[in-house]
Amino acid sequence: MNGYCCIAVDVGKLDNESMEIARTIGVSALCKCKPIACLIFASCNLREPNNLLSKKNKRVAVQRVQCEATRSRRHMCLGSAGAMWALLYGLQSQEAEAKEIQVGAYLPPAPSNAGFVQFKATNKDTPALRAGNVEPYQFILPSTWKRVRVANILSGNYCQPKCAEPWVEAKFEDANQGTVQVVASPLIRLTNKPNAQIEEIGNPEKLIASLGPFVTGNSYDPDELVESNVERHDDQTYYSYTLETPYALTGTHNLAKATAKGNTVVLFVVSANDKQWPKSEKILRSIVNSFQI
Template identity: 75%
Template sequence: MACSLFTSPLFPSLRLPLPTGSRCAPPPQAVASSADNAAAAPRLVAFTGHRRELVLGAALSALLSRAPLPAQAREVEVGSYLPPAPSNPGFVFFKATPKDTPALRAGNVQPYEFVLPPTWKQTRVANILSGNYCQPKCAEPWVEVKFEDEKQGKVQVVASPLIRLTNKPNATIEDIGSPERIIASLGPFVTGNTFDSDELVDTKVEKIDGLTYYSYVLETPLALTGSHNLAKATAKGNTVVLFVVSANDKQWSSSEKVLKTIVDSFQV
């Protein structure tokens, strides 16, 4: 029975036999009998005469043993670890800290806060979307955090470097432009694909603790994020922060009031 070949992602030139049947299986290896050895680095399996594979395999094992594990979001209900929101009974309070994201640790984003129903869960942000690879000088927007509840909807915080929208340092959101101009630039990060100005149903401008916020209501039937989107944006420091609440038709019909409470609570 023939063996297929496995190509190492770190060593493309290395092609190792992959067992597909008993004739391809490697000889039996010694198995550690003590539970204390379970955490030890995995032993390399080498075929007789494959000296080159043994050397490269050892290097690969060393790299993998030192590589950090990807950050994992808490796949539990936020009500189990977030405090109750004093101003919103029935909700919990989330305030981002430097331990939460690379941008907060780099000082590129100021801490932001919002409330959530206690049944929501934080979800993992893919590394390619998180900005982890480009801090402290990202040229394009990235996703800070994400939360969701399959019955109610989704929330995400998107951060955009100020330089993408204006050359003026420390600009306010008014300096950058009107609410329509901001959503025209950042709309695709609300919908997950494209933005059409006809999808903008309503806008609102408000000041909270001296900071101006633009709020949006969007009906987006073709959006990847959902057919209903609420968004809120402001600028602080070197970043424009965009808060997005999304829902499909079923979620919106049952949870519109809850979703509006979430977006209204957002502050930087």
């Protein structure tokens, strides 16, 4: 792909109704550069996106343009490394919750964590698990959290069983505490060695340099890495991370844990904003520490 397929819209001409229509067709990753907002599509194979928009609302002035990739993460709306994921994160944020009930209503209690429940993924949960591309994983959550629907373009449903780019397996959130995402990346994106262990891909710093944008939702700067560790559980190696990410779409505070198994690297991300973090840090650390595959 030579660039990103975009629609350029005069932000000043978009009223609330028009913006909602734009979001409905997947145009939600608005770059914050006025007066023109670059709306990046996930694929250059989209046909006549401006026609799709004009059919719904004649008032939206749209033209199709080509965005150029950039190495700068702060001087343009979205850089080349994080641009696509920013779009996908934006699409996901617009999706309604899959279950409008707390997880405590349908998940079993965590054996040794009062107030938490246990989530164990099965092949009924996601397209990748059904396709055998991801090994079952598990973690704990506070019983008050809710599961959030993952947009089809994010879920990997359209590309299984041979996805070339990372996808979101599952997402849970609590408005007062934070967000959890399980992200899966094809192993071949990181190494040419089949069934490689995470140590064979590289050290923790090398791995997060490749997967950092999928933690933050847009871009990654090595200066944002506060701490990294190597853990071993049941013959499985995990890399764990603490990141302070002031420009992240996911939140200013991110905890992550990664491991490789089979043909996939699984990245478990726990995020919070400045308001959520002081009260929920202990809970979020318990969640990320519980992740296993």
